[in-house]
Amino acid sequence: MILFYYLSSILGLLAGNMFNYTAIILAQSISNSDTFSAYVFFFVCFPLLFLSFTAGRLLDRYSRKWLLAAAQISMACGSGFAAIALHLGWISPGKPYLLLISSVLSGIGLSFVMPGRFAILGDLLEHSKIGKHSVWLNTLVLFGYGLAPLVAGYFKEYFAFKFVFLGIGSAYVLSVIFLTLIPIQMRERGQNTSSTAPGISGLLDYLKKSKLVSQFLLLMGAVVLLVGPVQVLLPKYVKETLGLSEGLRGALLSSLGIGLVIGGGVTFFLHGLKKKGHILFGAAIISCLLFSLIPFLAESLVLTTICFFVFGFMTGVIITLIPAGIQQNTENHIRGRILSLYSLVFLLVPAFSGILSGFFSDRIGIASTFVWSGFLEMGILIYLSWRMDQVRIHY
Numbered sequence: 389m390i391l392f393y394y395l396s397s398i399l400g401l402l403a404g405n406m407f408n409y410t411a412i413i414l415a416q417s418i419s420n421s422d423t424f425s426a427y428v429f430f431f432v433c434f435p436l437l438f439l440s441f442t443a444g445r446l447l448d449r450y451s452r453k454w455l456l457a458a459a460q461i462s463m464a465c466g467s468g469f470a471a472i473a474l475h476l477g478w479i480s481p482g483k484p485y486l487l488l489i490s491s492v493l494s495g496i497g498l499s500f501v502m503p504g505r506f507a508i509l510g511d512l513l514e515h516s517k518i519g520k521h522s523v524w525l526n527t528l529v530l531f532g533y534g535l536a537p538l539v540a541g542y543f544k545e546y547f548a549f550k551f552v553f554l555g556i557g558s559a560y561v562l563s564v565i566f567l568t569l570i571p572i573q574m575r576e577r578g579q580n581t582s583s584t585a586p587g588i589s590g591l592l593d594y595l596k597k598s599k600l601v602s603q604f605l606l607l608m609g610a611v612v613l614l615v616g617p618v619q620v621l622l623p624k625y626v627k628e629t630l631g632l633s634e635g636l637r638g639a640l641l642s643s644l645g646i647g648l649v650i651g652g653g654v655t656f657f658l659h660g661l662k663k664k665g666h667i668l669f670g671a672a673i674i675s676c677l678l679f680s681l682i683p684f685l686a687e688s689l690v691l692t693t694i695c696f697f698v699f700g701f702m703t704g705v706i707i708t709l710i711p712a713g714i715q716q717n718t719e720n721h722i723r724g725r726i727l728s729l730y731s732l733v734f735l736l737v738p739a740f741s742g743i744l745s746g747f748f749s750d751r752i753g754i755a756s757t758f759v760w761s762g763f764l765e766m767g768i769l770i771y772l773s774w775r776m777d778q779v780r781i782h783y
Contacts, residue, residue, distance in 0.1 A: 390512060390521075396566035397505060397525060400460055401532030403559035404501065406540045407467055407494055408432060408619065410552050411487060413544070414470075416624050418481045422754075426620045426746030431491035432498060433739035436732050439499035441588055444728030447500070448721065452508040457564045459500035464560035466493030467553045474550040490553075502731035505529075506711065507724045512570075522715040526708045527652035534645015534700065537623070541638020591725045600778040601717050601726065607779060608710050609733045610772055611672055611703075613765050614679055616741030617749075617757060618644075625754045629686055643693045644700035651704020655712070665780040668709055669773040673766055675702035680762030683755035707734075713779075 408429060415425040446455055470490040473479040478486050509521055543552045595602045622644075626637045678699040685691040711730065718726045741761075749757045773780070 392566050392569050393508070393512060394524075394528065396563045396570075397528050398532065399559050399566065400501065400563035401505075401529055402535060402539065403467075403532075403556045403563065404463065404494070404498065405532045405536035406556050406559070407463070407490075407553075409536045409623065410540045410544070410549065410556065411470070411491060411494075412620060413540075413623050414479075414549050415484060415487060418479070418484045418487075422621065422624065422746040422749045423743065424484060424746075425624075426616075426742040428487055428491050429616075429619055429742050430739040431488045432495045433735040435492060435495035436499050436736050439496065440503075440728045440732040441591070441725065443500045443503060443731075444591070444725030447504055447507045447724030447728065452504055452511055452724070453567060453570065455500055456504040456508060457567050459497040459504065460560045460564050460567075462497035463494045463501070464557040464564075466490040466497070467557035467560065469493060471550040471553040471557065474548070474553070498735065499728075499731070502735065503724060503727035506715065506727045506730075509715070510720045510723050522712045524656070526711050527649060527656070527704075530645070530648035530652040530704050530708070534642055534648045537638040537641035537645065539638075541634050541636075541641075544638075545633070545635040591722065591729065594722055594726070598717060601714055603776045603778045604710050604714050604717075605730060605733055607668070607772060607776060608707070608730065609737045610765070610768050611706050611710070612734055612737050613741045613768070614676070614703075614761060615738035616743070617745035617761050618679075619738060620742040620746050621749055621754050621757065625682075625758075629754065630689065630692065640689075640693060640696065644696040647697040647700025647702075648704035651701040651706075652708040653704075654701075655705050655708040664709055664713070665776075668706055668779065669769065671702040671705045672769045673773075675699050675706070676762045676766035676769065678702070678762075680759045680766075682758050686755075 411428050411432070412425050415428040416422075419425065443455075467490065470479065470487065473486050473490070477483075506522060506525060509525065512521075540552060543555060595605075623637065623641065626632055626640055627634075630640070632640060678695055682692065682695055682699075685695055714726065714730055715723075745757050745761060748760070752760075
């Protein structure tokens with residue numbers, strides 16, 4: 389049962405990250421503006437503003453399996469629309485804006501997929517096993533993120549964009565098929581979910597009581613600020629500054645992804661350690677420094693690859709430890725809403741930082757944007773490491 393779930397997760401998460409990567413490089417090939425490619429990524433995350441808390445309430449009340457399946461069908465429709473629009477010439481150089489429709493369709497599904505993938509563990513597993521499997525699932529998230537540039541770059545090397553989007557849509561459908569094979573029954577969720585109808589007020593009350601979960605969410609928001617410039621600007625930097633082909637660009641970006649996966653995997657062995665909060669802050673500060681160094685290593689492909697890998701490794705450790713901590717300290721009756729808020733933070737913060745990075749890149753260049761982004765986030769994290777006593781002491 390859990391094997392089918394992980395197969396479904398691998399395909400769905402890989403497809404989602406391939407869509408984001410492919411949509412961004414398509415935007416950069418049909419538009420000269422870094423800001424527009426940032427908007428393509430932003431519109432993927434934009435529906436979370438309106439659907440995140442609704443998704444959380446539905447995931448706490450109805451079948452998480454079928455909600456997740458429906459969400460992935462929406463994402464498949466986004467990929468299918470992009471393929472059709474490219475084939476008919478609706479999306480082409482000088483006519484990029486319909487790509488935003490695909491982003492929105494993908495984002496509607498993403499509003500349910502991100503929290504649903506984690507929340508469904510509450511129906512599949514005993515509570516004592518959720519923390520460990522959350523680490524594994526988050527490693528799959530990182531695996532999908534890391535492998536996506538390599539797979540998408542390989543297909544783009546030999547096929548047109550429309551066929552890449554068709555492949556992404558097919559992966560979503562196959563993921564849904566695996567998901568429907570899982571005989572999931574809703575576990576007792578502690579409270580009658582109808583009594584928690586005021587989802588936002590109930591969520592805020594819970595967060596006031598659970599300061600550790602609140603600080604985890606705030607820390608995640610700070611950590612993923614750099615994901616925006618990574619998602620929006622790094623593909624263009626690798627192609628234009630380093631002068632790599634489509635396939636080599638995907639391969640180099642996958643070195644960051646391999647680091648993410650290994651970092652997430654190593655976190656499994658940290659599961660029983662105390663003082664993981666100190667590891668979190670240390671890894672986060674080091675990753676900011678490495679990100680700032682990227683432009684200074686442009687003349688050496690080897691050093692750039694090593695920097696990408698270590699940056700990915702540190703980031704993998706961070707964004708695996710945080711959701712595992714949230715899962716371990718969250719009760720099942722409110723798990724869907726907490727994880728919807730987590731998804732909102734995880735996806736919407738990079739969407740806004742991506743727009744800002746695109747805006748500044750159009751004015752001061754990609755290299756300067758990287759340097760300033762890294763040092764600004766480092767300052768934020770040093771401040772938070774002093775303020776977040778619950779994460780330092782109790783995790």
